[in-house]
Amino acid sequence: MFDVTIIGGGPSGLMAAIAAAEQGANTLLIDKGDKLGRKLAISGGGRCNVTNRLPTDEVIRHIPGNGRFLYSAFSTFDNYDIIDYFEGLGVALKEEDHGRMFPVSNKASDVVDALLQQLARLGVTIRKNCRVEAIDYGEQIHQIILENRDKIATKTVIIAAGGKAVPHTGSTGDAYPWAKKAGHTITSLYPTEVPITSNETFIQDKVLQGTALRDVALSVYHKDGKKVITHRMDMLFTHFGISGPAVLRCSQFIVKLLMTGEQDVKVSIDLLPDIKTNSLLQQLQKAIQGHPKKSFKNVIKGYAPERVLDFLLTQQQIDPALNCANLSKDKLETFTNSLKQFTFYVHGSLPLKKAFVTGGGVSIKEIVPSTLQSKLMHGLYFCGEVLDIHGYTGGYNITSALVTGRVAGMHAAWESFSQ
Numbered sequence: 001m002f003d004v005t006i007i008g009g010g011p012s013g014l015m016a017a018i019a020a021a022e023q024g025a026n027t028l029l030i031d032k033g034d035k036l037g038r039k040l041a042i043s044g045g046g047r048c049n050v051t052n053r054l055p056t057d058e059v060i061r062h063i064p065g066n067g068r069f070l071y072s073a074f075s076t077f078d079n080y081d082i083i084d085y086f087e088g089l090g091v092a093l094k095e096e097d098h099g100r101m102f103p104v105s106n107k108a109s110d111v112v113d114a115l116l117q118q119l120a121r122l123g124v125t126i127r128k129n130c131r132v133e134a135i136d137y138g139e140q141i142h143q144i145i146l147e148n149r150d151k152i153a154t155k156t157v158i159i160a161a162g163g164k165a166v167p168h169t170g171s172t173g174d175a176y177p178w179a180k181k182a183g184h185t186i187t188s189l190y191p192t193e194v195p196i197t198s199n200e201t202f203i204q205d206k207v208l209q210g211t212a213l214r215d216v217a218l219s220v221y222h223k224d225g226k227k228v229i230t231h232r233m234d235m236l237f238t239h240f241g242i243s244g245p246a247v248l249r250c251s252q253f254i255v256k257l258l259m260t261g262e263q264d265v266k267v268s269i270d271l272l273p274d275i276k277t278n279s280l281l282q283q284l285q286k287a288i289q290g291h292p293k294k295s296f297k298n299v300i301k302g303y304a305p306e307r308v309l310d311f312l313l314t315q316q317q318i319d320p321a322l323n324c325a326n327l328s329k330d331k332l333e334t335f336t337n338s339l340k341q342f343t344f345y346v347h348g349s350l351p352l353k354k355a356f357v358t359g360g361g362v363s364i365k366e367i368v369p370s371t372l373q374s375k376l377m378h379g380l381y382f383c384g385e386v387l388d389i390h391g392y393t394g395g396y397n398i399t400s401a402l403v404t405g406r407v408a409g410m411h412a413a414w415e416s417f418s419q
């Protein structure tokens with residue numbers, strides 16, 4: 001009989017197992033894969049973006065999917081504690097852009113190995129290649145039912161089986177039925193941090209495929225015209241639509257609008273976010289007046305990648321060879337506007353299995369924020385991406401997984417001691 005059994009060996013489950021064992025609980029960690037921390041090992045481009053150094057409020061703000069639920073857990077263990085924890089395990093971390101923290105070695109395996117060594121040191125029992133089929137909830141003791149029909153008795157269970165994104169890492173959504181069986185609500189699942197598709201002709205014709213835009217502002221609009229969100233980062237045109245950091249951050253807002261029944265969603269790129277439209281117009285007017293004999297295309301060189309400028313010129317029906325002297329005021333104005341508001345429509349996203357993160361999951365309304373315990377079933381806890389919590393890429397999801405795992409592990413151990 002185990003005090004605490006954790007199902008899932010991702011960052012949330014690994015941390016939960018460590019936290020439970022640190023409290024002295026007889027702890028079992030089960031994973032269906034042959035390796036623990038598979039997704040952790042590919043995060044941050046294989047370098048493991050283990051957390052983020054921004055202040056707590058900022059970290060929470062970067063977890064738009066129910067991040068506020070985490071305030072309570074953060075008061076026990078936060079992003080700075082994660083940094084201290086890994087440094088204490090001998091994994092030196094370094095800060096990169098936007099507060100992202102990586103191992104100095106740039107090796108995800110260092111992070112995973114440190115957690116595995118800690119599990120071994122604490123005497124956690126590990127069962128790999130062991131798929132959990134179901135959970136039989138009892139009056140006092142719960143039974144974990146394995147694929148081979150073996151049963152494991154445990155006083156408390158922590159479900160840390162992840163979401164449904166990138167299923168080859170083991171996250172195949174197995175846990176949702178176990179949560180439902182305990183009476184939990186699973187909110188709609190959807191892809192977040194996901195590339196976006198578009199049926200626009202210029203996308204379908206691959207006119208801008210492979211073109212990268214640096215430091216642009218991408219905005220998403222509701223059909224009533226209201227701006228939903230803007231993110232300023234890099235982005236990229238692909239053969240199916242748009243991708244890159246700004247797009248990943250905007251993606252959940254696009255997906256949610258499409259989920260309400262909208263057929264398409266308006267997006268707009270400000271190619272020059274540091275200059276106001278009027279100032280840009282004046283700047284271009286001056287340049288044109290200064291070079292009346294030069295072609296307009298020559299004068300606007302450098303304002304955006306050449307392929308984008310060519311596309312916008314064609315869209316505005318401006319002959320690239322046209323001399324500045326012959327460009328009408330109206331045309332200059334519409335072209336300037338197109339640099340500030342390159343607008344088009346998007347129609348979908350890649351599927352959940354290709355997303356970085358799962359939106360939706362076990363409803364947080366049914367979870368105690370300070371303990372991660374189920375409000376509906378004794379001895380049941382949830383942590384990580386299985387919960388309806390999702391953040392932007394940049395270490396925020398792993399932070400959420402480690403923080404919720406830590407708190408769930410501690411409290412499951414304490415509950416098991418009281419039985």
Ligand SMILES: Cc1cc2nc3c(=O)[nH]c(=O)nc-3n(C[C@H](O)[C@H](O)[C@H](O)COP(=O)(O)OP(=O)(O)OC[C@H]3O[C@@H](n4cnc5c(N)ncnc54)[C@H](O)[C@@H]3O)c2cc1C
Nearest residue numbers: 008010011012032044132161162170384385395396397398
């Ligand atoms: C390519 C990629 C890059 C990412 N980059 C970042 C990033 O830069 N920053 C960031 O914050 N987040 C990133 N993420 C997201 C982040 O990795 C996840 O949010 C995080 O791993 C979730 O942790 P978890 O412990 O909840 O679940 P997971 O890491 O998904 O682990 C779940 C575990 O449960 C096991 N399991 C599932 N079902 C069963 C079962 N029936 N029986 C036994 N075991 C089971 C699985 O085998 C798996 O090991 C990235 C994700 C991907 C796919």
